[in-house]
Amino acid sequence: xxxxxxxxxxxxxxxxxxxxxxxxxxxxxxxxxxxxxxxxxxxxxxxxxxxxxxxxxxxxxxxxxxxxxxxxxxxxxxxxxxxxxxxxxxxxxxxxxxxxxxxxxxxxxxxxxxxxxxxxxxxxxxxxxxxxxxxxxxxxxxxxxxxxxxxxxxxxxxxxxxxxxxxxxxxxxxxxxxxxxxxxxxxxxxxxxxxxxxxxxxxxxxxxxxxxxxxxxxxxxxxxxxxxxxxxxxxxxxxxxxxxxxxxxxxxxxxxxxxxxxxxxxxxxxxxxxxxxxxxxxxxxxxxxxxxxxxxxxxxxxxxxxxxxxxxxxxxxxxxxxxxxxxxxxxxxxxxxxxxxxxxxxxxxxxxxxxxxxxxxxxxxxxxxxxxxxxxxxxxxxxxxxxxxxxxxxxxxx
Amino acid sequence: xxxxxxxxxxxxxxxxxxxxxxxxxxxxxxxxxxxxxxxxxxxxxxxxxxxxxxxxxxxxxxxxxxxxxxxxxxxxxxxxxxxxxxxxxxxxxxxxxxxxxxxxxxxxxxxxxxxxxxxxxxxxxxxxxxxxxxxxxxxxxxxxxxxxxxxxxxxxxxxxxxxxxxxxxxxxxxxxxxxxxxxxxxxxxxxxxxxxxxxxxxxxxxxxxxxxxxxxxxxxxxxxxxxxxxxxxxxxxxxxxxxxxxxxxxxxxxxxxxxxxxxxxxxxxxxxxxxxxxxxxxxxxxxxxxxxxxxxxxxxxxxxxxxxxxxxxxxxxxxxxxxxxxxxxxxxxxxxxxxxxxxxxxxxxxxxxxxxxxxxxxxxxxxxxxxxxxxxxxxxxxxxxxxxxxxxxxxxxx
Numbered sequence: 109x110x111x112x113x114x115x116x117x118x119x120x121x122x123x124x125x126x127x128x129x130x131x132x133x134x135x136x137x138x139x140x141x142x143x144x145x146x147x148x149x150x151x152x153x154x155x156x157x158x159x160x161x162x163x164x165x166x167x168x169x170x171x172x173x174x175x176x177x178x179x180x181x182x183x184x185x186x187x188x189x190x191x192x193x194x195x196x197x198x199x200x201x202x203x204x205x206x207x208x209x210x211x212x213x214x215x216x217x218x219x220x221x222x223x224x225x226x227x228x229x230x231x232x233x234x235x236x237x238x239x240x241x242x243x244x245x246x247x248x249x250x251x252x253x254x255x256x257x258x259x260x261x262x263x264x265x266x267x268x269x270x271x272x273x274x275x276x277x278x279x280x281x282x283x284x285x286x287x288x289x290x291x292x293x294x295x296x297x298x299x300x301x302x303x304x305x306x307x308x309x310x311x312x313x314x315x316x317x318x319x320x321x322x323x324x325x326x327x328x329x330x331x332x333x334x335x336x337x338x339x340x341x342x343x344x345x346x347x348x349x350x351x352x353x354x355x356x357x358x359x360x361x362x363x364x365x366x367x368x369x370x371x372x373x374x375x376x377x378x379x380x381x382x383x384x385x386x387x388x389x390x391x392x393x394x395x396x397x398x399x400x401x402x403x404x405x406x407x408x409x410x411x412x413x414x415x416x417x418x419x420x421x422x423x424x425x426x427x428x429x430x431x432x433x434x435x436x437x438x439x440x441x442x443x444x445x446x447x448x449x450x451x452x453x454x455x456x457x458x459x460x461x462x463x464x465x466x467x468x469x470x471x472x473x474x475x476x477x478x479x480x481x482x483x484x485x486x487x488x489x490x491x492x493x494x495x496x497x498x499x500x501x502x503x504x505x506x
Numbered sequence: 507x508x509x510x511x512x513x514x515x516x517x518x519x520x521x522x523x524x525x526x527x528x529x530x531x532x533x534x535x536x537x538x539x540x541x542x543x544x545x546x547x548x549x550x551x552x553x554x555x556x557x558x559x560x561x562x563x564x565x566x567x568x569x570x571x572x573x574x575x576x577x578x579x580x581x582x583x584x585x586x587x588x589x590x591x592x593x594x595x596x597x598x599x600x601x602x603x604x605x606x607x608x609x610x611x612x613x614x615x616x617x618x619x620x621x622x623x624x625x626x627x628x629x630x631x632x633x634x635x636x637x638x639x640x641x642x643x644x645x646x647x648x649x650x651x652x653x654x655x656x657x658x659x660x661x662x663x664x665x666x667x668x669x670x671x672x673x674x675x676x677x678x679x680x681x682x683x684x685x686x687x688x689x690x691x692x693x694x695x696x697x698x699x700x701x702x703x704x705x706x707x708x709x710x711x712x713x714x715x716x717x718x719x720x721x722x723x724x725x726x727x728x729x730x731x732x733x734x735x736x737x738x739x740x741x742x743x744x745x746x747x748x749x750x751x752x753x754x755x756x757x758x759x760x761x762x763x764x765x766x767x768x769x770x771x772x773x774x775x776x777x778x779x780x781x782x783x784x785x786x787x788x789x790x791x792x793x794x795x796x797x798x799x800x801x802x803x804x805x806x807x808x809x810x811x812x813x814x815x816x817x818x819x820x821x822x823x824x825x826x827x828x829x830x831x832x833x834x835x836x837x838x839x840x841x842x843x844x845x846x847x848x849x850x851x852x853x854x855x856x857x858x859x860x861x862x863x864x865x866x867x868x869x870x871x872x873x874x875x876x877x878x879x880x881x882x883x884x885x886x887x888x889x890x891x892x893x894x895x896x897x898x899x900x901x902x903x904x
């Protein structure tokens with residue numbers, strides 16, 4: 109007997125990022141610009157250890173028995189406070205649950221909004237694990253190309269016109285993965301207006317917003333939302349630690365009960381220990397100082413990588429210059445596929461991820477490649493960009 | 507604008523167990539037989555604290571950065587070893603991933619196998635959070651009544667005949683929640699044969715199997731599976747701690763890639779810290795002694811509650827006598843609804859959960875009520891059964 113796989117799970121795909129990571133693992137001493145991990149230098153390890161010990165010795169059952177599905181109330185309170193004060197989100201209208209990372213926020217948004225056959229309009233390229241999440245609920249993806257200040261709005265409107273079955277619009281407004289691009293304030297407003305006009309929900313995925321290291325903060329689309337059409341996802345993966353598996357989802361208050369039931373019947377609740385530690389890091393420590401320190405680390409690495417690449421790369425290769433987050437993207441000349449370039453770079457000891465891995469059709473040629481500067485040392489950035497620079501000159505003058 | 511909710515999420519329901527817990531919270535000093543929590547006395551708190559401190563001081567990044575979606579390899583290895591040696595599961599044919607508790611195993615099984623409109627055949631009564639999970643993938647539930655040795659097989663076969671669109675059969679074979687009933691070895695074989703004959707997958711949910719305190723262990727249905735039709739879910743919630751949010755799912759090897767992608771696009775991976783701690787508890791500590799201690803605690807409480815109830819309850823009330831796990835069930839005389847009885851018990855200071863909360867139709871009258879003996883003290887069990895006994899005599903002689 110062969111089990112019948114559900115229609116929706118027949119179309120999910122393996123991750124190109126993981127393929128690269130596995131290939132890289134066989135390449136001893138390779139410099140990795142591949143994984144989107146935060147820098148371990150930003151982890152508040154001393155505090156994590158201290159708070160964990162404190163609670164295990166003083167009140168272990170509070171982090172060992174079942175907890176509330178919506179999350180640890182003090183953390184929810186602290187988060188709402190920060191999101192309203194700093195990011196302009198209105199908690200008279202909205203509510204929030206704690207989820208197991210931004211990925212689960214995407215899972216819940218999809219489960220809540222998508223019927224099989226619905227269209228999700230997505231930035232392209234974008235974070236492919238969320239593409240897979242949408243597919244795992246039977247959605248069809250329609251891509252809108254990214255410009256350096258956000259989606260191409262004409263093409264977005266055309267997509268909305270062409271697909272009346274579209275139910276969701278997926279955006280990463282700040283320091284997008286993989287491009288590093290940020291959607292401008294003007295475009296955020298226009299995206300919101302278009303979504304409203306065409307009656308489409310927005311899933312706003314904003315895991316990097318606290319990591320701006322140049323330019324001025326731009327408020328999330330959720331801060332513009334008077335109509336309850338934006339589901340806003342945040343994450344502690346980049347500002348605490350990925351393996352905390354903690355994020356949050358903000359949504360119109362009318363959805364609260366369904367979100368809690370969704371959490372109950374998916375995985376009951378997220379880690380109480382890490383919710384407790386995160387709360388204490390936010391309220392008992394110098395959390396602003398911690399964020400400032402993280403931003404300074406990423407600023408230094410990002411600028412170093414950018415300057416070295418500009419100096420070393422063949423001039424026909426464009427390079428995005430992020431104002432925050434973990435990623436930048438190289439663009440080979442139009443029409444050139446970056447995948448063989450990436451494999452050659454790997455052979456020479458530098459791991460990066462081909463742009464095709466962030467496209468709806470991963471088989472089609474794509475001229476982009478993603479570089480993550482967050483985990484490499486400065487010496488690795490210099491050595492890795494040397495290799496990429498030399499390769500680019502050989503590659504483009506062949 | 508009002509967001510359109512997906513068809514499948516329009517039918518999920520709030521949990522009666524949580525309603526009872528909330529009602530109980532307003533009842534000061536109430537004795538709770540309501541929550542299915544393990545006893546905190548079973549937690550290896552010293553070991554948890556020691557292992558957490560050890561890893562935070564020696565190798566924090568190994569539990570802070572992103573990990574493998576399939577789980578921590580040493581834990582996977584230790585689990586496969588135990589499941590093959592003790593429980594007869596064949597890992598030549600099968601594979602295993604670590605998930606965030608048994609609830610997520612149910613979520614993945616549902617996502618993998620269910621199209622909207624499919625029927626899931628379920629034991630009735632059963633664990634309602636899994637009913638909700640099936641609903642959240644658009645399934646329709648068909649109930650088969652439970653006998654004290656497992657499902658009524660005639661009614662199961664009738665259900666399979668009547669519903670050719672059935673794709674999954676949901677069973678809790680050991681110390682079932684809520685009844686405490688265990689499916690006999692004979693019935694396990696017959697259930698497997700029927701599922702095979704009617705081409706239906708089995709989702710075998712076995713969170714309590716390590717907690718047998720009388721009688722002999724019965725091997726899971728998965729141990730009979732030569733055809734790859736059983737998805738077997740286990741949990742660390744009852745043998746480590748619920749808030750570890752760790753469980754596992756065993757499935758035919760042909761499904762490995764899809765399961766890993768499912769984890770990637772749902773929540774990336776489960777807690778690395780708790781996977782590490784669980785592995786060390788299983789391999790560096792006296793894990794058998796820990797399980798024996800847990801079984802002894804539950805045996806004592808279960809037997810005390812059973813003896814007290816037999817002595818005190820009106821003789822028209824039946825009481826299940828579990829051989830393991832956390833639950834027993836009272837059955838008022840046929841045709842009598844237990845819900846008003848439960849509310850009156852709450853008013854008198856004892857919290858339990860009405861059987862209707864474990865039925866497909868939660869509105870219909872039901873004569874059952876679930877008692878959990880795991881968290882109450884012996885003194886509370888004696889005092890609580892006094893109250894239930896007195897109430898039963900008043901109730902049935904009115």
